[in-house]
Amino acid sequence: MKSFITSIAFTFLITVGAVVSTNAQRLFDGIPEQMNFDNKVIEGLFNMNAGSAINVKFSQNFHLTGMIKSNDKVYANLQTVVIECTNYNKVKLFISKRINDDKSIKYVGRIIGRTAEDGFEIKGQPLAGNSSLTKINLKEMIVE
Numbered sequence: 001m002k003s004f005i006t007s008i009a010f011t012f013l014i015t016v017g018a019v020v021s022t023n024a025q026r027l028f029d030g031i032p033e034q035m036n037f038d039n040k041v042i043e044g045l046f047n048m049n050a051g052s053a054i055n056v057k058f059s060q061n062f063h064l065t066g067m068i069k070s071n072d073k074v075y076a077n078l079q080t081v082v083i084e085c086t087n088y089n090k091v092k093l094f095i096s097k098r099i100n101d102d103k104s105i106k107y108v109g110r111i112i113g114r115t116a117e118d119g120f121e122i123k124g125q126p127l128a129g130n131s132s133l134t135k136i137n138l139k140e141m142i143v144e
Helices: 002-023 040-047
Strands: 034-038 053-059 062-075 078-085 092-099 105-112 118-125 130-137
Touching: 034 040, 034 053, 040 053, 040 062, 040 078, 040 092, 062 092, 105 130
Parallel strands: none
Antiparallel strands: 034 130, 053 062, 062 078, 078 092, 092 105, 105 118, 118 130
């Protein structure tokens, strides 16, 4: 099973790498390299069903609109939502909510697209009650 998951992940990386290298475009040039946001911005996503329309406003100048593609509770303490964005060339927002042993909640995820050279990584600070978006370069992350 582990080798099957590894081969799927490897295939995904090669596919994304091939697409990024041939058609990549920078989508988020006008957005700051890093920004913080209150966890309340994303908390409600985990209560929505697939097919629901969303508008997530991370800052005054950056928001994502789109449709929830899936909302899966993988384990009792882990839930993942996938959103296909309509305002950024079908970029996808993958976000997971993990409930820690001390009942604190941590959010992690990525905003990436098949034709995007750039994206964002989401990292949460459970004790502070906020999370951050940090710009990532997908070309640097994928080894060809």
